[in-house]
Amino acid sequence: MAEFLNKAVDWLFGWLLQWLFGRSFGEGSWVGYFLASLVHFALIINLVAVGALVFIWMERKVSGRIQDRLGPTRVGGKFGWLQTLADGLKLITKEDTMPGSADRMLFKLAPYVSFCAAIAAFIALPFSSGAVAWVAQHLNVAVFFILAVLGLEVFGVILAGYSSASKWSLFGAMREAAQVVSYEVPLGICAVVPVLLAGSMDLVLIGNLQSGWFTNWYVLHDPFTFIIFFVYLTCATASVNRAPFDLAEAESELVAGFHTEYSGLRWSIFFMAEYGSMLTVSLLASILFLGGWNGPVPVASLLGLSYENGPVLGYLGALLGFLNLLAKGFLGVTVMMWVRWTLPRLRIDQVMTTCLKYCTPIAAVMFLGAALWQVNFLTGVRFPSPNHWFPAAQYGVVHEPLPEAVLSEDAPEQASERAAESDEVAVARVARSVGGR
């Protein structure tokens, strides 16, 4: 998307730069790229920060309703929708305390480490797909990158727990570390299943392959993916330390866990990171299992909002997909809140049992089942051609059918038909011949 934004920014700010510097900046100049990256960065930061603002208000309202209360009602006139802002003002004015024996540098840095990790995951997360994918950096291995970065958030928590020089903090951090490290295993196995079905770790491709009606979603692909979706939800809830897995901040035992010694804005940065990663895992679940930007009903294509009918309509379709994905992400976060305020907290040994004795074996068996289902009942393993890098780079062709590696007899003939083949097509061809052997 950088190229596209670069052009847009060039067009928008061209006159401004002309006026300021007295000269124009051509295509590919560093000013355009700098402004484009700034736009990406601002959008991501805003999504996380404003998202946290909304989520904290939602958390109050949802928990209120579940407990038969009203939640905040006054601030902002109706529904207490400015409550989080008032909380923020309070947090800014609070004193930034630090224990005397704390490790000063690490204590001050720890919240930012968590927050950076939470933000970094959004770099590779696509939000919609049209002529260009709506993603800050289109990565070939986006699933892998997001899982890797999600695991880094725990590092800030460990640093906070260690540097606070407090037993409660240290205990909380140790629990969180143990929990996150063990839940990464089933989470990874769950995320691998859509990757297997799509034949790619590219989230844009995974989202595009589920276009159309909701029956194309990977959660409804076969019984195994249906089960593994719920395993993913469990593991995702655990890996972002939400109740019933919030052992790291168990109020009844550990005061407040790893953030016992934090106050004011530093404390709130931990919470922004937590809500940010809740949104990340929800959006990831939406893209991997729930069709991403492709709704239950393909409204955009039914209304003709595609790039075949012109760039403006195509853009509107992509915008609809973006709103669709955000709605799914918010729904996922709401489900996490519902679970948090419904279920009691588990003990640490129960958390570990859930991971090692239930989630991991179930995920492994379902992974095997999904692979067997794909090979035996469907088209075989899919080896997409990386020509699909920008699926609609040429306007109009949004979902060109992928060259499928059908495990059948006529595969070599098909392969030999392609006389002039690029390197990427050669990948698919070799895949066929390997499969046919």
Next chain:
Amino acid sequence: MDLYWPSVFFLLFAALACGFGLAVVFTSNVVHMAFYLILSLGATAGLFFLAGADFVAAMQLLIYVGGTLVLLIFGVMLTAQGPFISMRTRGGEWVLAALVGGSLLAVLLQIAFSMPEWRGPSREVAEQAVQRHTATRLGMGLLGARVDRLEEEDAEIRRGMSGYLLPFEIVSVHLLVVLIGAAYLARAKRRGIPAGEAPRDGTTRG
């Protein structure tokens, strides 16, 4: 002004990696060391991203930055006697470290200066390399197809280039064995505890 920005970013990430590497050496607090090591490894991942090797970069983040350092901190925090441990390096250790580091530096410098020709970055080559998307080739190579060697004319030689399926399988099975072994070693040992006697476990440790 026509700067080649990938070079600038290369220098930036390389300087970060080296700087934090030096910080690891010159810090005495173990947790600070781990923190700087994470930043150094993260900067190395940035270098890989810059080179267009997305897969290796994500691998670097997952394995080195994520896994190893979480375990390192686990080890440090579980084994620490005092609240903030500090390491004092003795003279002998300095000598040993200088010997090892110096010999490695000598090898690397020799290789670096034995390059026949140093060229500046060529924009065309760099952009082509970034467009390559290496993950698919890596995956195919591990599955037994060398897509980067399709031009081989000789059929006999081509049959020999069957990728890395066997090493991949060996490593996979090896890792599985290690995993099962770790689970076996770490399992709760509950045998022969007489009734009435409290089981001894690690709950006394803070």
